[in-house]
Amino acid sequence: MLIRSVEVTSFRVLRHVKIDLARGLNVIHGENDTGKSTLMNAIRDVLTRRAKIGGATQRAMLPRDGSTPEIAIEFEHDGALYAVRKRFAAAKGTARLTARYADGRTIDVSGDDAEAALRTALGLGASDGGARKRDEAPGGIWPLLWIDQGTSNFAPSLNDDTRLALSDRLGAISGAVLAGAGAESIFFAARAEYRRHFTDTGKQATGADAALFAAQQRLADATGERDRLATRLREHEATVDRHAALAREVERLGVLLPDLDRAAAAAEKRALELQAHSEKLATANAEAQAATIVAEQAAARVADREGARAKLGHEEAQRDVLRAKVREAEEIVLRHDGARVPLEATERSAASELASRDRAHTVARAEKDATTARRALGESETAWTKAREQHDALVTLRARLTTLAGAEATARAVGDHERAVERAELELEAAAAAIEIRAIGKTAIEVDGAPIDLAPGDATTRRADAPMTLRIPGIVEVRVTPGGKDLVRTRADAEASRTALRRALDAVGARDVAEVRARAEEKRRLDGEIATKEQLLQLLAPNGIDALETTRARHAALLATSEAALASLGTTLETAADDGGAAAEARLEAAERARDDVRTAHDAARSRLADHDLARQHLDADARVARKEAQSTDGRVEELSAAMARAIAELGDDAALVEASTRAASERETRSRNAAAIAAELAKLAPEDAAIAAERTRRAHDGAIAELRDKSAEMNVLFGELRSADLFGLHERLGAAASRVDVEQTEVLRLDERAEAARLLFETLSECRATAQRAFVQPLQREITPLLQALFSDGEVSLDDSFRIDKLARTTHGIDEFDALGGGAREQLAILVRLGMASVLAGDGTLPVLLDDAIVFSSEERFDRMTSVLARVARRLQIVLFTCHWERYRTLGVDRAIDLAALLRANSAAR
């Protein structure tokens, strides 16, 4: 379909406008509120709304002046040329359609016929569309192609007509891979069948209506019940067997018991006989044992007596030896005491010699100390005297210095004044007139009354800085009055300087500057002298003169002490021979040597005496020990003798003891023989074997009884169990349970097979359907993909079963759901998909795509790409763009540009 022209009269804001549209890209531009959207609505309304229309829809079409809206359109479609004109009014609406077909046939119809012919041509179905609400989209494929303002970023929502039309077109292109609604209903039925058995994730369904799950549950229950009953039956059968075995055992024991009884009685009798014999043997053994004890006691007594005698003899011999030892020790001590006397005398003489040497040494030491003290006192007195002299001279110099205080400062001040006077004089010189008086002849000249002697030819120069009178008496008197304020001021300054100098000199009582300077010089000299003296004093008395005084006093005291010591020894110090103490030192050393020699001799004598005394102590101790040992031996000999006497009194003499012992040994022999004879007799009777046999017989008997008791008890218990009421019918119950297991097992297998068949069917159908769908939408993808890649270089869009945009896949961004994209991308994608679908729908023909301000969310760069896409598709589709941005399209080379505002103005002017 290609719209050739539209003429709109009295439609809302449009009073009258007629536009012609070209094949390809048309841009209708104008400012906001010019009527672009109204024009697009007019195109839509004339094509899709019936003329006889009332209510709100018709009211919305009315212009302000209330006249009747009228729209005419011309378009080509399927090789025919159509002209439609409609006046929109409730009952008076008119419609007329003329058409000229390719074969030359024409029609010209009005009213309902015109409406029907138009609807048929546009594929709008039989319904006349009159009931369509104001905002409701028209049928057919047109909502896909006509994009209203503000909806450009909505995904195209395809109506049934469009889906069918697309399916038809795609089917025509790719053949009948999807076999219509019948196949779909089979697919959905297979899916329903699948979902009876499985969840969406392919797991086995477990709900209340999941038959397989229920059967599995029942099978598990039945298996559990069967196993429980089978176990019960097995236990029962084991109990039966156990009971039977017990019965046999009890029977066997019943036969065995009388034999065991008899054997036990025989064993009992034999045991009694053996017991009597054993008692007899025990008595004989006891007697033999008693006789042995008696014999052993007698023998022990004999041995004891012999031992006592031997011990007494030994002690007596020991006692005699010790007594001799004591005597010998006492003699040695006496001899030792005699040797002490000469040693004692030697020691005493050495002690006396040592005392005399000690005193001589003490005197020599005192003399040496006194000599040393006297020398020290002399030295300290000399030092003190020298220091005192320097100190006194320093005091005198310092007193002199005080009179010259400030002399240097004064000299500097007076110097300053002197220089000021000299400067003033120089200035005065410069300022004053110089009067040169040259005598030409001999004459008297007076200057200010004072005569000047000048020889002829001589000259003198006078400075005239004050009024001056030159007179040659009697001849001439010249009064000179130098002028100028400067001179007066200079003279006053000079005078002031001189006065200041004078005053400064007077202040220090100096006659002149030279005197002041001499004083300053004198002070510097004194400072130097004082410094020299102070250094000298520092050398003589580093710690001050008082320290020297102290030292001197200390030395004097030392000397006094030494002299007192000498006096106490009854001697005095030689004063004459002061040789620096060398003689005294020599004497002291000689006295020391003499004393040490005597001391060594004395120490040796004393040591010998001490050794002698120590030796005596040892000898004493030896004698004491010998005495003690002798006493101890005496005591033991006495004790042993007493004990021997007591033993003889008590037990008799040695011979009596020997005789008693011989008798007891004989008795022991007799008893032992008797016991051995009885034991031999008992051994012949084999008591161990008999005891073991008796024990075994008894145990066998008792064991049999116990076993019989236990088995009977167990049988009683088992009897109860075997008669348990729940066993009756156990057989049938087990059979029924096993039967249920069989039934449910079969059912589970059957249902599982059905479920697996349903799965296989559904999966196979799903795969085939998906493959078919991919093949089916491929031509559409082929249309969309190049457009898409103009915007998204590597983008691929996937569409779902109903051609809805599903996802956009890009290598840079991954996969995005449509709704997750930004507004710009959504807009671009939506328009591109619409254009792609329009291309498919157009087939070999063309279709008008109307876009009212449709690229609004896109960036500049994307906008440009979009417009170039539009330019590209305009080769196959009729693109009609309504925009308020003409400048953006101006460079595209549009096929027709319409300035709607200008057109309206022109029309208005014409009118």
Added chain:
Amino acid sequence: MRLLHTADLQLGMPFQKIPGDRGSKLRELRLESITRLADLARREAVDVVLVAGDLFDANTVDDRVVVQSLTRFRDMALPVIVIPGNHDHCAGPASVYRRPSFRDARPDNFVVLETREPHLVLGGRAVILPAPLLQRHEVADTTAHITRDLGRDLAPNAIRIGLAHGDVVGFKRDDDGDATNEIEATRATLADLDYLALGDWHGMKRIDDRTWYSGAPEPTSFKQNDPGYALVVDIAAHGAPAIVTPHRVARTRWLAHDMELHLGADVDALAAWFGALEAPLDSVVKLDLRGALSLGDSERLAALLGRSEAQLLYLQHTAWRVLPLASDEELLAIASDGFVKDAVDRLRALTNDGGETGRRAALALQVLHRLHREAEAAAC
């Protein structure tokens, strides 16, 4: 004397392979076999009824079975001599014959021989030499104690009748017998018996002129070993020959049939086989089916089996082993093009692969066929 020889009634047998009401019905029919034996005994005017073991299916059968059976034996009003077999062996206090309910309900004409002691009947005209099973499995010949001399002192000229339960040595075992209790095949001769009445094998079997298995009065399985009889035995005097007459007493027919199905005609043949059954209401049928049928024929087979199941006492079959294989026309009818056609082709290829997957694919095609028909029905 004239005796009725039976064995292996196995009352209380659960028939676990036959669930639900059908199983109950079979259990009930087993109890009824006592009544049919009683009818036969009366008709044939027998003197005594011998049961050669396994009267009950287990020592733990339900009390109802015990009491119901004893009531029916009481009504028989003939001496009934029973020995325990391996199923109802002497299990001490656990034995069904020692159960209080048994003792309370036991009629005077009903005697259980639980020991190997000879037992005189008919006022000493005959002596019964029993070999009861004292445990489930005896180690040695259970009839070893039956010698020439046994019972001679009680009645030297009496008719000597052995009564035992077990497996005769040297003969092909009957598959329904389940004990390994040995019995010497020439015992009757060795012990100078006039007749040896045996139990354990469920099919009737003559070992020699004087030694017979009566078999069970009602079949218990599909094995073709000739069950369903009771024997009437006439013995004029000790040393005279035993004249044995088998009588059919079974009510149920147990039939095993196998068939391979490939064509619609095979389904027709099976239908004809069902139609030819003599007593369908009392028939227990086991059908071993194999093969592959078109989807339409599969549905016909299912319908036939459904009908038969409703009619027969019990029908067990392996129709699941008959693969539903869609024909080209059927497949074409599902879809001639489009993705459904692709799916059909794929599943069909899988079917040809065989195995479990092939079977699943065949079933999936069957489901698809059904869904298709349902969708068409909904569209109409």
